[in-house]
Amino acid sequence: MSHPFHASNVLCPGPETRRGFLRMGLAGFASLSLPGVLRLRADSPEQSRERTAVIMVWKPGGCSHIDTYDPKPEAASEYRGPFSTISTKVPGLQFTELLPMQAQIADKFTVLRSMRQTAGGHPAGSMQMLSGDPDTRDKPKPKYPDWMSVVYYLRAQEGPRTNPLPAYVGINPPTEYNGPAYVGEAYSPFSVTGDPNEPNFEVPNIGLSNAAEVTHLGRRSSLRENLDNLERAFDQAGELQALDEFETQAMTLLTNPKTKDAFDLTQEDDRTRDRYGRNSWGQQLLMARRLVEAGVDVLTSSLRGPLCGRVGNWDDHAVNHHVFDALRFRAKAYDQAVSALIEDIYERGLDKRVLVVVTGEFGRTPKINYDASTGAGNASAPAGTKQPGRDHWPRGFSNIWAGGGIETGRFIGATDKLGEDAVERVCSAGDFLATIYHHLGIDSSKVFIKDFNGRPTPIVDHGKPIQELIG
């Protein structure tokens, strides 16, 4: 996608900031053409500074905020639900009883209770949160790239990756309502799917499983090299060279034992594996930690599947789940995995470099409603049984943030007394995204990427980094 006349990017330089040259280069992305800025960064004496990374834990369907991080014990029973509140390690901060382990380490993360977006459907809600699309209507395909693909793309502009692992890995990643849109399919995640807790779990295309396979691939490759006679010389556009680089990277992934190791959970201490929980979610997040430690920049993981209950996600309408049974059903695995990840990030000294954010596309209606179940299963009564549910709720919900060098043990913002509207320190999807970008060294108010029409399009068109959540 080459488009002429992109001077709009050339004229607006970056702001000066307190943090010196490096930051200025980053914040000033739009001032120069992108490669120019990245050159600046490469020349910086701080070049050896570790690359920042983000782990986003995604709760598809939307998690009830009022039953987890934002309890309303004073509200009437048709709102507050059956869960009692518990104190946490942070004075004044209370969770429901579903999150005892996170309560114990609440000093290691910060709760944002005033998240708000404006879309009521899963597609539009996800697109708001992940790609900053302000559209409130559902559409089948995202119009804008999600932040993960954007970061992958921007980092790829910095030059070839030296780490053999892909920059963006998804472990059962969210893919339904997000994607790379106009930055291109090449910036999709390297996807790991399945249950990493299964004893025979394997990641395809990472480290061939036995020596014979490696030998075989080696034989094939040398045959190919002997037969690949087309002159490289005919390529001026660099396409063949790019292809060669990707082939080399692919072969490394397949044959280098180190890349296999990064995905290999059996190399973890049993106690660590237990700490995360011997289930899919626990092991997903453990793998996430292993991978960012090994140099992955962007990591996403969805907590979905059987651990969620009958319908496999957090979409606790009464027709799907008995909302309270469902939350109770999944609480332990969730609480354990998330608390373990946060603790581990600090214990292993990743807490400056790696930002962890746990969120879904929205919260759930504070007012409980009742409807007939559409089927029996985990956390759902037999079809026809009336059961309580909560519906989609974007007007005020919670997410949590850890690592990233941020000040933790805080709770920011608030919803009103019924948990309906974010009323204090209201944060938009744009703020959410700008905060993530900020941790990755990207000033989202200044970076534009050309869409299919060649129009320079901001990576987020609204919002500012949430000051309390930046390191």
Place this chain on the structure above:
Amino acid sequence: MASFVTAVDHDRFRRLGLSVSFVWLLCACQTFGASPEGPFSFVHDVEPVLTKAGCNGGVCHAKAGGGQNGFQLSLLGFEPEYDYDSVVKDARGRRIFPAAPEQSLLLMKASGQIPHGGGVRLVPDSDGYRLLHAWITQGAPYGDGSEPDLVSVSVVPDRGMVPRGGEQQLTATATYSDGSTRDVTALALYESNAEAMADVSSSGLVHVKDVPGNVAVMVRYQGKVAVFTAAVPLGATVNNLPEARNFIDEHVFANLQEIGIPPSPVCDDATFVRRVSLDIAGRLPTQEETIEFLERTEADKRDQWIEKLLQSPGYADFFANKWTSLLKNRRDDASDITSNFAFHAWIRDSLLANVPYDQLVRELLAATGTVIGNPPVAWYKRVKDPKEQLEDVAQLFLGVRMQCAQCHHHPFERWSQDDYYSLSAFFSQVGRKPTGVRGEDLIFHQRGIATTKNVKSGESLVPAALGDDVGAIPADEDPRLRLADWMSSPDNPFFAKAVVNRYWKHFFKRGLIEPEDDIRDTNPPTNPELLAALEKHFIESGFDLKELVRVITQSQAYQLSAMPNEHNLVDQQNYSRYYPRRMQAEVLFDAIDDLTGAKTTFANLPPGTRAVALPDNSYNKASAFLQVFGRPDSASVCECERVQSSSLAQSLHLINSAEMKSKLAAGDGRAATMATADMPIDVKVTELYLAAFSRKPTAEELQMAVQYLTEPVLDAEGNPLDESQTAQQNLQDLIWALVNTKEFLFNH
């Protein structure tokens, strides 16, 4: 940042011992008969300074939705009255402070004396700073209303030959409605359309790099544009030109001769038959076809093969695949299947029957009825919003990108918001009635006078085609027909040009205008004579698409070898050789099936359906292959949605995916069949080479492959495996190796 005088001027002024800025102010004002101290005009003096300093760029204070920190300007200063209010009146007037001009927020920020997100734009000594200062001192007047209007900007020189590594200073002159002129070299904005070939400084000094060809520099001043075109010669002796076969060759070779790039020779038969089959029918020739072609001796055998391909269903499949994607034949809902299949069939059948292009477009544009009764109606199902309709029609059929003009004057073009909304008006009488089928409307002409309101001015506009009057349209006439008439008129400057350029790019990798759907005065073609000749030929042929393909592929220019000679490796736009490119997703998919002998079946389609014949995007979801190799999702009218670049996922896919493995190991596939076939081993290798590369192996390749196939394979303990076990495996290895060569993956 910008020096506000050209290098040339600077020296001259210094010799005269004058302050550059003083002279500049003098120049700036003399045309309006004012003293060096003003009075200034916001439109003619202040706005250009803001534009040049980048204040009103789309990423700065003209950023949609509030600019920066509440200070919003119009994009590139297209709305001076709005900008005047922003600067002078908004923010409680604190942006300017006539009592102490240097304390004005405008100057404090722009000069970085207080923190400014945009950095230092105007240092206190600069001409721009002084002008703003003087203007504020005068009380920041808008102007007295007597200023003439800016009529045009011109550039000198407007074309020229510049050697590689050479430089050219441009001079920009503005002309006003009272006939006066002004040197605006220092205030104009400059942009190269190919930075790999030339860049240009903010003072208009063009620096040409190493790549030969034509490059354009756009000169913009307050909404007016001019273009400088440089021909950059390579300067080698050209004495080996193939004999021209048609007008295409005459123009391509004339250009090569002019700029001194010797072309590669015409390619051999094997290369040709593979290349042209891939380009016309989206498939490899079968080995039988290849052998027959190679053995034939008629002088016109290449023309005959082109003809055969054009008559084949493969041609219709391949080009229908191209067009359906651009026309957004997209499955958003399972129920779309019927209309998508109908729409695809309509395009495919029309291409096969060679319906003239103008008629095809007319049937689409003016479609009425239901999808089942009249399949092109499906386009109106997919593209519902009249704005999207006009934008898609303009970009796809006219090569004009109008999107910008919805909200502001097009930054590089003459298109205004009036042009945008009057084009939209052609679609204002498209009536819809729900049908029994969910999501589908019956489309009809809703009686009435077509108008659309310009949302900015509030004015109601009647249909006009990119500034051309199409006459009054009575209430009973469907305005879309008038648009179709205008398009297909032989004098239309866009319609034929857009499609011949699009097709040229299909065959040559690079459009004569790039991007192919961004045709504008400021983005000139690299070979204007050739583009004009192609247009003429296409119109005279009666908009015959097959004839367009024929004349292109018959040319010697198309048939040049991809291998560079000692001179033309650097050439990227003069077509001195064939530019190789990776096969597109569907074609590669089919080619791998053909080579491995695997058969893929697609949902709801009969067995034997090839990937190039898939009717819509829904198959991308099921096929990781199509997705990772960039088959578009029919979301955009731009061909750029198709990703042709390589990626890690692609390499992993070709090297080790389950999909590849199963194709190689297919029970009735080529490796399995060949392993047990009673044929000499060198015949097997030759067959594989013919299937993969449309050529026979060289002696060396044959020997290497045979050796691989016959070498004993050792098991983990180092003992040789039984030959019956290894024969098929070895053949799979060989096929794998062939698939993974550049010679296979690329059309060359």
